[in-house]
Amino acid sequence: MPARRLAWGAQRRRSFLLGIAPAVLVLAIITIAPAVYLVATSLTPLNLTLPGTAWDFSAPAANYLDLAEDPRFTRSVWIQVKLSVATVIGQLLVGLGVALLLNGSSRIRKLARSGFLIPMVLPPIVVGILWRVMYAVDISPFHRFMAFIGLPVPSLITDPNWALTAIVIAETWEWFPFTMLMVLAALQMIPASPLEAARIDGANDWQIFRFVMFPYIQSTLVVAAIFRLIDSIKAFPLIFVLTDGGPGDVTEVTNYYAYRQAFTFSLWGYGSAIATLMVAGVFVLSYLIDRLTGVAHAEAD
Amino acid sequence: MQRQIEPGPVAARPLPAPPSRYWFQRHRRRLGDIGTVGLLLLVLFPFVWLVQMSFRPNADILGYELLFTPTLAHYRALWTGAFPASFLNSMITSLASTVLAMAIGVPAAYALSRSGFKSSRRIALWVLATRMAPPIAFTIPFFLAYRHLGLSDTLLGLIIVYLTFNLALVIWMMQPFFDGVPRELEEAAWIDGCGVWEAFCRVTLPLSAPGLAATAVICFILSWNDFFYALVLTRTNASTAPVAIVNFIQYTGWEWGRIAAAGTLVMLPVVLFSMLVRNYLVRGLAAGGVKE
Numbered sequence: 001m002p003a004r005r006l007a008w009g010a011q012r013r014r015s016f017l018l019g020i021a022p023a024v025l026v027l028a029i030i031t032i033a034p035a036v037y038l039v040a041t042s043l044t045p046l047n048l049t050l051p052g053t054a055w056d057f058s059a060p061a062a063n064y065l066d067l068a069e070d071p072r073f074t075r076s077v078w079i080q081v082k083l084s085v086a087t088v089i090g091q092l093l094v095g096l097g098v099a100l101l102l103n104g105s106s107r108i109r110k111l112a113r114s115g116f117l118i119p120m121v122l123p124p125i126v127v128g129i130l131w132r133v134m135y136a137v138d139i140s141p142f143h144r145f146m147a148f149i150g151l152p153v154p155s156l157i158t159d160p161n162w163a164l165t166a167i168v169i170a171e172t173w174e175w176f177p178f179t180m181l182m183v184l185a186a187l188q189m190i191p192a193s194p195l196e197a198a199r200i201d202g203a204n205d206w207q208i209f210r211f212v213m214f215p216y217i218q219s220t221l222v223v224a225a226i227f228r229l230i231d232s233i234k235a236f237p238l239i240f241v242l243t244d245g246g247p248g249d250v251t252e253v254t255n256y257y258a259y260r261q262a263f264t265f266s267l268w269g270y271g272s273a274i275a276t277l278m279v280a281g282v283f284v285l286s287y288l289i290d291r292l293t294g295v296a297h298a299e300a301d
Numbered sequence: 302m303q304r305q306i307e308p309g310p311v312a313a314r315p316l317p318a319p320p321s322r323y324w325f326q327r328h329r330r331r332l333g334d335i336g337t338v339g340l341l342l343l344v345l346f347p348f349v350w351l352v353q354m355s356f357r358p359n360a361d362i363l364g365y366e367l368l369f370t371p372t373l374a375h376y377r378a379l380w381t382g383a384f385p386a387s388f389l390n391s392m393i394t395s396l397a398s399t400v401l402a403m404a405i406g407v408p409a410a411y412a413l414s415r416s417g418f419k420s421s422r423r424i425a426l427w428v429l430a431t432r433m434a435p436p437i438a439f440t441i442p443f444f445l446a447y448r449h450l451g452l453s454d455t456l457l458g459l460i461i462v463y464l465t466f467n468l469a470l471v472i473w474m475m476q477p478f479f480d481g482v483p484r485e486l487e488e489a490a491w492i493d494g495c496g497v498w499e500a501f502c503r504v505t506l507p508l509s510a511p512g513l514a515a516t517a518v519i520c521f522i523l524s525w526n527d528f529f530y531a532l533v534l535t536r537t538n539a540s541t542a543p544v545a546i547v548n549f550i551q552y553t554g555w556e557w558g559r560i561a562a563a564g565t566l567v568m569l570p571v572v573l574f575s576m577l578v579r580n581y582l583v584r585g586l587a588a589g590g591v592k593e
Binding site for chain 2: 015019027038117130133286
């Protein structure tokens with residue numbers, strides 16, 4: 001029935017357009033419109049406490065020029081880089097290690113997988129609170145134990161030298177399960193025969209990991225790293241609860257700085273400029289990573 | 302080629318490993334299990350500590366004796382305050398946003414999976430970009446616009462904002478499930494007289510039920526866990542449970558028992574739900590990153 005088949009195809013096409021249309025429309029309203037609004041605001045000195053600053057495009061580049069000479073902004077970018085690099089590396093190492101441990105076939109280890117993923121699904125605000133408990137000298141079981149054995153440790157989150165490390169620890173704890181789950185899934189895809197062959201040939205555990213397993217999970221690790229790197233730029237609830245950007249501004253990442261400029265100081269134009277740069281940065285990062293991993297994949301093949 | 306292992310004389314065998322290593326090899330599996338349990342306890346310690354704190358009487362809130370008389374006093378105190386209203390707000394916004402995202406996103410995901418439109422890839426990239434963009438880029442324009450639209454501090458405003466990530470997630474996550482349903486089944490339904498969407502509802506949708514359930518649960522978890530949007534876009538009427546916790550930290554100080562109880566209540570639904578969708582979690586959270 002060729003005529004009917006054609007009608008089927010045509011009808012399908014029309015129906016599909018109808019299916020996509022609402023989603024495209026809604027996405028346009030809730031993503032493109034705000035993006036345009038954000039960029040437009042970044043070109044104005046909008047301050048809600050000063051009337052007349054909205055839609056004032058007389059000096060469109062002013063915010064960006066200010067940013068270039070704002071040491072606090074530059075510092076926030078640097079803090080962000082430190083935080084991102086440290087947490088991503090931490091998550092990859094811990095996630096990979098736990099995945100290798102859980103890769104066994106015993107029932108206990110299968111059950112434990114569900115337990116290990118809990119940190120990742122907890123509401124971030126709760127993660128913040130439970131680490132706040134861990135870091136509070138008078139409450140934390142850790143601090144009180146150290147005091148009990150005569151080695152009191154000062155609180156990490158109030159110490160300018162350690163506050164960022166405290167955030168890194170909490171963030172690593174929260175997100176290592178992501179890498180763990182991805183690596184576990186990849187480990188299960190490894191065929192049994194090369195592993196057996198290596199074992200028969202007398203390879204030790206390290207050699208089996210390095211030369212047999214690692215090539216299979218390499219690309220998974222790269223993907224996990226990319227995801228966590230991009231998401232680490234959104235860090236907010238942990239910093240909000242644990243340090244509020246302090247002490248001083250040692251944990252004030254770019255995201256937090258933009259939030260403060262806009263929502264605390266009402267400098268909406270300036271905050272928008274920072275947010276615009278962040279979006280641009282995320283896109284450039286995604287593009288670069290896509291290219292780099294594309295090259296890596298091509299070389300691996 | 303594998304080497305032939307010859308059943309040679311005893312002397313040709315390798316020397317036995319030193320006893321300690323021998324013991325380690327023999328108990329390798331059990332040691333791994335013990336290590337797993339130990340590590341799990343260590344990792345979940347902060348989590349367990351918060352839960353036990355929520356049951357400790359105020360006089361003994363900092364105690365660490367394992368045996369104590371649990372009390373529900375903190376939960377009762379929460380019940381009489383503003384917390385239940387916030388909890389309800391969280392429920393409503395998360396559910397409504399999930400339902401809305403599924404209603405709009407599922408047909409779109411299906412159409413993208415089947416149509417082979419040239420623009421499919423572009424739409425997919427756009428959806429991915431939404432996933433990658435930092436929330437601050439959305440909160441500023443949404444906050445400014447909501448002041449004029451009368452959506453500040455309303456549940457509807459929050460539901461709309463949650464669509465920014467939920468809709469993208471549904472479209473990304475449902476497509477592979479639809480890819481897995483054979484077209485022939487739909488064609489058979491067409492021959493039996495079904496329209497395109499009728500065939501979709503009767504044939505494809507039931508076959509993708511596990512995917513639908515997992516996607517909906519992950520949407521719910523992401524909305525439920527949101528803190529930043531709710532902090533910025535609500536004040537009192539529409540504040541959600543995570544914001545309520547922060548509010549009473551700010552107004553009444555660090556009342557640990559109450560905070561622990563509220564934290565326990567807020568994490569309860571997501572911990573239960575996440576166990577249901579464990580196997581889909583990565584696909585949901587890494588939506589768009591795993592190239593297939």
